[in-house]
Amino acid sequence: MRPPELKPEHFNGYLPEARKLVVGYIGTLRRLPLSFLPSLLREVVDYDFRFPVERRAVERELATLSSLSADALDMWCKELAQIQISPKLESFDWINAPAQFVEQLSAYLWTTHQLDAFREAAVQYSSRLQAAVSAEQPPVPRLGITVVGQGVGVYEEAVFRKLRPHGAYFSRIKPDGGLEQLLNVVTARAKAHPVAYGHWYVDGGKAVAHDSVLTCVSYDGLEPARATLLRSIRSETERPGMGPEALRSLMARLRPSDLGLGTGDEVLDRFQVKILTEGSGTQIFSTTFAQWTAREVLRRAQPVTMLVRFAPRQRQKPMNELLSGNSDHVDFDPVGSLVDGEMGAYYNWLNQERLPGAEESSFLVWFENHGDAVAVGPGMARGTVSSTAADIGQVISWMS
C-alpha cells in the first residue's frame, strides 16, 4: 500500500490515543513519502505508552507538517521522496509493523546503495523541522550525574581524560557518604520540580534505597526479565529457519507480560522491555546496560535530572555462556567496568548536550569512594584543576 491510499480504518489496530492522533492528521500522512512515513508511525504506534515529552514532540511535528502548504510539504520531503522503495516493501504491513518495516528498509537501503542518500535526506528533513519547531526547554536547567568505579580499590591511571577539558577536575573529593549526598540532591530536585518521568536513577547493579519520587531502572531489578528473555532466545534460535533478522522481529513484538514485567507502570515497563530487546549487550553486561539505558532515557524522556551509577560487570566469557544466563558462578571485572563507565560517563554528557537547554545544563562524574570528579556546567571553568577538599554536594552547588 502507498500512503495516498490510507484510510482511518487502517489504524484500527492502534491503541486509542494513537489512533485518534493519526486519524486526525490522515490528510497530512497521505502526502508523506513511504521512505519516511513508517519512521513517523513508529513513534506513534505506541503513543499511548510513550513518555510525555515524546508525545508532545510527535504532536508538534504532526501539527507542523499539517500547517504546511502542499508545495511546502513537498519541498520539505523532496529528498526523501526520491528514495526508491521496492514493491516488496510497499506491500509490507508498514502501518501496523512500522518498526519492522524500518529495519527492512535499512537493509534495502544498504543493498541498493541508497543509505548515504537516505541519510542526507533525513538530515535535510530534520534540519527543516528543527528550524520550524521550538524545542521544548526543561523547566529547570538539567543535571546529569554519573558514578563509576564501584568496587575498585587503588587505581593509578588518570581518570576522566575525555571530560576534563570540558569542566573542572577535582582531585580531593571527600568520598564518605558521596552516593547518599548525590541521591539526596536528585531527590530534592525531583520534589521541588515534579515532572512526570523527569527525574531518574539508573543503577547498573542493585539499586540502593531511594525515594519513590525517582523513576528507577536497575540491572539487578531486571534480572528475572533478563533470564526469561535469554531462555526465550535460546529456545527460538534452536528452531529451524530462525535467523538473526527473524529473531529481532520476534523480540520487537515482546510485551512486558512476556518477560514477567509488571510494575503497574506500563510506560516504564515497555521502556524496560525495549532496553533489553533493542540494546546490544544490555542483557549480559551491566555496564552496557547502564550506558544504553542512560542514552535511551536522555533521548526519549529528556530528563531534568538523571543519576547513573555503573556497577561491576561480569568478566568476558564465551558468548554462548554469557547468553546462557547461567549465574551459578560469576566473576566480576571492576577495573574493566571502570573503563567502561568512564566512556559511558562521556557519552552521557554528550547525549545530555544534545538536548534543549544544553547551555544551562550541568554534569558531574565521580569515581565512587575516591577523590576524583569532573564537574561541567555554567559555574565551572573549563580545563581547570582543583585540589581543594570538598564534599560532592558542595561541588554540585558550585556547578549552577
Place this chain on the structure above:
Amino acid sequence: MTSYSLTEGRARGSVFTPRAQALQLACNRREFLRTAAGLTLGGTLLRSSGLVRAATVPKRKKVVVITFGGGARDQETFAAEGQENIPHLMKDLIPQSTFFTQVVNRGILGHYVATASLATGVYETVNNFASLPPEHPTAFEYFRKDLKRPASDAWVVAPSNGFNRIGESNHRSYGSGLGARVLLPKHLLTAATSGGRDFEHLLRDNYETPFYAPELGGGEIELEQLEQILKLSVDEFKKKALTLSSPDELSVYIARQLMKQMAPSILWITMHDIDIAHAGAYSLYIEGIRRTDRLCADLWKTIQSEPEYAGNTTLFILPDFGRDSDDDSGGNGFQHHRTGDALSRTTWMMAMGAGVREGAVFDRPVETIDLVPTLGSMLGFTASFARGKPMAELL
C-alpha cells in the same frame, strides 16, 4: 517523530560533506603518523634496501592479507590518546610500510559482506547473515585460474561459521573448486576437543549477531585438516590451544602453522576480536585493539623469518571498515557501525614488504575494492570482474 532523526538520532546540519569528513580524517591520520611514527609528509622515504630486496628476489611472490572484521576508530588507535593501544603498529610496522590514510568502503558495512567485497573487488550485496558465497570471483579464483595454481596455494583462515564460503564465488565463469580453501580454527578446535569447557573462550562466534550463534561444526574433515595439512596431532593442538587467550590468537596460530607447512602464495586472515565492541563494553574493545596490534606484529615477524616468505612477501593490513563516530547521534559511538557516516566508512590500509616503499603516506582516497586489482598487478592475474583500480603507489 521525536526531535531525533529518522535514523534514531538527532540530525544536525553538518558543515562537512561526507567527502570532506573523510578527507579531514585522512589529514588527521597523516598528522598523527608524522608526529608519532616519524614519517615524512608529502611522500616517500626511499630506503634503497626496500626496493633492492624486491628487485633481487628470486622466489615466487607471495601475499598475506590481514583484515579486521571490526574496525577501530582513530581515537582509539592513531590519535594521540589512542596510540598507547597500538605500539607495534606505530613503532614497528608503520615505519616499514606504505600507508594509505583514506580507504573508503562505499558498500554494505556488515563484516561478512564487506570482507567478501575486499576479496572480490566488487561491493557485494549478499545477505550478511547468511553463509553465502560471493557473487563475483574472488582474488583466489583469479589467481588460481590465471596462473594455474593448485588448491594448496591459496588459503583463508576465517573466524566464524558465516565465513566458510568466502574462499570461492558461485560465478559461472569460475566454477567450484577454483577458489581458496578455508580453514575455520574454531571448527578445528571443536573437532579436536569435542567442545570441552577449557576451550570455550576460543570458540566465541561472531559479535554482530550474538544471539544467533550457529552451532560450531567440527568432525572428521577437520581432524584430517589438522593432521594432513597442518601436521598437528590432536594432542599438540589442544596443548597449544590451552595457552591461547582469544579466537584471533587461535587463528594466528593456525595461520602460522599453515605458512610453515603449506607456504601458500596467497594467505588471507580475518581477525574479529575487536568486534566485541558490539557488546558495548569499551574496555573489551580496547583489549581487542591491543591484541590485534600484537598479533599483526607477530605475523609480520613470522613472514620475515619463514624461509618461504622472507624477502618475497607483501603484507597488507586493513580493517573492512571503521566504526561510528561519537558525534553522530544516530549511533552509539564505538559500539556499532550502523550510521554509514564518514567515520564508519573511512578506514586505512598499510602495505609492507616486497616491492613496497617504506615510510610513505598517501592521502588520496582509494576504495576497499581497489585491493584485488592491486593484488592482481602484483601477482600477475587479471581481476576481470573487479570494479576497483590498482593502487599505483604500490606498483
